[in-house]
Amino acid sequence: MADIVSERYALSLYEVAQGEAKDKEYLDQFNAVCDVFRLQPDFLKVLTTPSIGKEDKQKVLKTVFEGRIEPYLLNFLMLITEKGRVGLIFGMAEAYKEMYYFDHDIVEVRAVTAAPMSEALTEKLRDKMCAVTGKEVVLNTSVDQSLLGGIVVKVNNKQFDTSLRTRLSELARQLTNTIA
Structure with a gap:
């Protein structure tokens, strides 16, 4: 189960996804992003390292994900990186999935x-x-x-x-x- 911070961030993304009627696409892409972080733990480590500037981290995110995921999801990744919350991404993805499953009787x-x-x-x-x-x-x-x-x-x-x-x-x- 995700913590309250992860749930709030996930809820904000979920509401955007619902507004675009792309909640399933966001779920799939969010899971794919998490898979990248699981397969490349050093990538997540770079995004959580305080000595690396926020702008540099956001450039890396754009380079890796731009054009491959929904623009709002990319903006979400850049926001949580800027706020120092990217380390909670797995909890956020879990909370998003729980919201999606609840709304779709899964x-x-x-x-x-x-x-x-x-x-x-x-x-x-x-x-x-x-x-x-x-x-x-x-x-x-x-x-x-x-x-x-x-x-x-x-x-x-x-x-x-x-x-x-x-x-x-x-x-x-x-x-x-x-x-x-």
């Missing part, structure tokens, strides 16, 4: 399995979660071999754990309580 679901799921099983899980939540589902899957089998599904603040690891732990706890 829920993010994370599914962790012991082995990769087939495309058919992934679609079946997505359909089931759509039925359960009544919302469009963005399904993120990952693999954790330590689960041994089964699945762990996280929706909002709820977790449904049917993994073999958890079931074996519960069984061991029950046996320990019975013996003790």
